[in-house]
Amino acid sequence: MGKIGFIGLGIMGVPMAKNLIAAGYSLVVFDIVNEAVEKLEAAGAERGSSPADVASKAGDIIITMLPNSPQVTEVVLGANGLMDGCRSGQVVVDMSSIAPLISRGLGEALAGRGVEMIDAPVSGGQEKAEKGTLAIMAGGKPETFERVKDVLAKMGASVSLVGELGAGQITKLVNQMIVGVNIAVIAEGMSLAKKSGVDPRKVYEAIRKGLAGSQCLEDKAPRMFEGRYDPGFRVALHIKDYWNVLETSRSVGSAAPLSAQVAEMMIALAGEGRDTLDHGALGLYYEKLNGVNLKEI
Ligand code: NAD
Numbered sequence: 001m002g003k004i005g006f007i008g009l010g011i012m013g014v015p016m017a018k019n020l021i022a023a024g025y026s027l028v029v030f031d032i033v034n035e036a037v038e039k040l041e042a043a044g045a046e047r048g049s050s051p052a053d054v055a056s057k058a059g060d061i062i063i064t065m066l067p068n069s070p071q072v073t074e075v076v077l078g079a080n081g082l083m084d085g086c087r088s089g090q091v092v093v094d095m096s097s098i099a100p101l102i103s104r105g106l107g108e109a110l111a112g113r114g115v116e117m118i119d120a121p122v123s124g125g126q127e128k129a130e131k132g133t134l135a136i137m138a139g140g141k142p143e144t145f146e147r148v149k150d151v152l153a154k155m156g157a158s159v160s161l162v163g164e165l166g167a168g169q170i171t172k173l174v175n176q177m178i179v180g181v182n183i184a185v186i187a188e189g190m191s192l193a194k195k196s197g198v199d200p201r202k203v204y205e206a207i208r209k210g211l212a213g214s215q216c217l218e219d220k221a222p223r224m225f226e227g228r229y230d231p232g233f234r235v236a237l238h239i240k241d242y243w244n245v246l247e248t249s250r251s252v253g254s255a256a257p258l259s260a261q262v263a264e265m266m267i268a269l270a271g272e273g274r275d276t277l278d279h280g281a282l283g284l285y286y287e288k289l290n291g292v293n294l295k296e297i
Contacts, residue, residue, distance in 0.1 A: 002059015003028045004151065007051055007075055007082075008096065009036035012122070013065035015129040016095070016155045018043050023154040028057045051075045052085030061148055062086070064094045068240050069102040076106050088114025093148050095136070097121045097176075097237075099244045100169035101251065103139075107165045116144040119165055120152060121172035125233055133157035137175075139167030173248060176241040180262040182216035183279055187286035187294075190224060194292040201225055201297070224283035227295045232278030239266045239275070 006017045009031040017027055017040055027045040030053070031037050037047050048054035055062055062082060066072050072094055076082045082092060092110055094103065094117065107117035118140035128134045136156035138145055145161045152159045162171045190200040204221045207213065223229065242263035249256040265285050274281050283294055 001061065002026075003046065003057060005029075005048070005054040005058030005062035006040075006045070006065070007031065007048075007054055007062070008065035008067075008071075009033070009040055010065070010067075011126050012095075012129045014039055015126065016063075016065060016134075017045065019129075019132045019155050020151065021045060025151070025154075028054050030054045050080035050085075051078075051082045052080040055082045055085030055087075055090065058090070060090055061151055062090060062092050063151075064092065064096055066094075066096045066098075067237075068096065069098040069244075072096050072098050073102060073106065077109060082115075083109065083113060086110070086113055086115045091116045091118060091144055091148055093118045093120050093152070095120045095122055097172050097241055097244070098169060100166035100173070100248055103169050104166045107140075116141065116147075117165055118144055118148055119168040120148075120159075121168050122156065123172065123175050124156075128157075129155070136160070137162055137168045137171040139163055139169065139171075140165045169244075170248070173241065173245045176238065177245055177256065177259050179216060180238060180242065180266070180279070181258045182214060183220050183282045184262045184265060184286075186217055186221055187224060187283045190221065190283075190294055191286045191290040191292050194294060194296075195290055199297070200294055220280040220283070223278065223280045224294045227283075229274075229277040229281040229284065231276065232280065234275065235266050235269050235277055235279050235281055236275040238279045239263065239270060242266065 003026045006027050006029045021043050028048045029040045029045045030048040103119045110117050118138055120136050120138040122134040122136050124134040132155055134156040136152050136159045138161045149159055193200045193203045245259050269281055269285055
């Protein structure tokens with residue numbers, strides 16, 4: 001299949017690309033930050049000079065792992081973008097979390113050059129990216145998915161084809177909606193416990209094996225009790241996902257009142273300069289709202 005192209009070497013892209021090298025694939029990589037590229041060169045990857053250069057040096061598959069829709073659009077359609085270097089038969093796999101409508105539009109543009117596209121956003125964060133145990137949710141043609149799924153499996157514990165192009169992004173938005181509201185209601189409930197004179201830690205222990213138990217509760221409640229809000233998944237990224245949730249909900253006429261509320265809470269946190277904290281920092285939002293301290297025993 002030749003070299004795999006990999007563009008976007010940030011918190012997630014670096015460990016994902018390194019896992020591909022560890023699995024025996026050769027890579028040609030690009031990022032606008034030089035130090036990011038150096039990390040991959042040290043691991044044995046070739047440096048590309050632009051997305052177009054990566055496309056022309058890559059074999060069948062080019063992966064992108066970028067912040068949001070504008071960056072993916074720039075890398076695909078911009079000057080020296082993938083469109084300038086790609087050739088018929090290649091597959092672009094966008095693993096960034098972006099707006100589903102943008103994903104579909106880029107797919108159409110690439111199809112005009114005979115290039116297929118798969119959207120394959122991930123859930124799991126830096127630790128799972130390092131361990132190669134991400135949850136990968138894909139959209140695209142089944143026959144195109146077949147061509148890339150073994151490569152994706154080197155980065156994820158689960159790789160699911162959910163539907164047509166854009167379905168992976170929709171799935172990721174649903175994931176972010178469920179996670180955001182979960183974290184908010186954990187903070188809301190623990191505030192009630194505290195304010196009522198009941199120890200939130202004991203509430204957590206009492207409910208965690210019941211119906212209210214969840215991976216969110218396991219990960220975020222202890223963080224709130226310790227005041228530990230190092231990321232993890234940053235508030236700024238969750239706000240970005242919420243814009244995509246609300247824009248997509250409006251475009252299909254699906255009401256999302258809970259998402260709109262939690263988005264506002266996260267925007268308030270960002271307004272206080274807390275956008276680089278973990279999204280579990282909704283605990284801080286509720287501490288301020290209710291005048292409680294969840295860390296106090
Ligand atoms: P990041 O900001 O750490 O990395 C993005 C990389 O893209 C950076 O190295 C940046 O220099 C590069 N970049 C930006 N514009 C570029 C351009 N025009 N050309 C080439 N490179 C460019 O972000 P991340 O945390 O790695 O996240 C990437 C994506 O994965 C996002 O969509 C995010 O929402 C999603 N995601 C992140 C996490 C997480 O825990 N960090 C978890 C799941 C999904």
